Amino acid sequence: MPEHRTGPEVSPPAAPAARVVVAGALLRGGRLLAARRSAPAALAGGWELPGGKVEPDELPEQALVRELREELGVLVRPLRRLPGAWPIRAGLVLHVWTVELLAGEPEPLEDHSEVRWLEPAEVPLLAWLPQDVEPVRLLLAELGAPEHARAPFDSVFRPEL
Numbered sequence: 001m002p003e004h005r006t007g008p009e010v011s012p013p014a015a016p017a018a019r020v021v022v023a024g025a026l027l028r029g030g031r032l033l034a035a036r037r038s039a040p041a042a043l044a045g046g047w048e049l050p051g052g053k054v055e056p057d058e059l060p061e062q063a064l065v066r067e068l069r070e071e072l073g074v075l076v077r078p079l080r081r082l083p084g085a086w087p088i089r090a091g092l093v094l095h096v097w098t099v100e101l102l103a104g105e106p107e108p109l110e111d112h113s114e115v116r117w118l119e120p121a122e123v124p125l126l127a128w129l130p131q132d133v134e135p136v137r138l139l140l141a142e143l144g145a146p147e148h149a150r151a152p153f154d155s156v157f158r159p160e161l
């Protein structure tokens, strides 16, 4: 029997850490703020939680505050990250935070054509970006929405390939 010797453990090369997109869930009076993308063209029309990519020199909380100021003209305070991370595409992953609205009224200043405060029952009716469906369903659960409002959404935006 040939002797099997185990050498030093060789780990596969670590995949580079995915860049994080932080998105903010603004909740007010039992309603959730949704934003409709206007850019890039392939995502235009899809609904999402406002946010954007964390820059290399930023904490996620700082990125959230910056993105929501730039995109909606509001001042927010990040509260809590939802459990989970949702791959967007290679090298990009979505994290979602609940955020408190401190000042301003959200308006679509950049990258969005519309923003809407949604009652729980309205949430599944929008064409959400596919990666948003699961975190948005978690948010609905937090809002105390009935189970039928949290069934898998049938209206998911299909990005152009």
Ligand SMILES: Nc1nc2c([nH]c(=O)n2[C@H]2C[C@H](O)[C@@H](COP(=O)(O)OP(=O)(O)OP(=O)(O)O)O2)c(=O)[nH]1
Pocket (backbone or CB within 6 Å): 021, 022, 023, 043, 048, 049, 050, 051, 052, 053, 054, 067, 088, 094, 129, 130, 131, 132
């Ligand atoms: N902001 C945001 N982006 C999302 C969500 N869900 C989702 O799949 N995405 C995707 C869309 C984009 O491909 C990517 C975020 O890019 P972005 O264009 O918002 O980022 P950014 O503001 O930092 O823009 P840039 O630096 O690329 O110009 O993540 C979401 O809920 N919010």
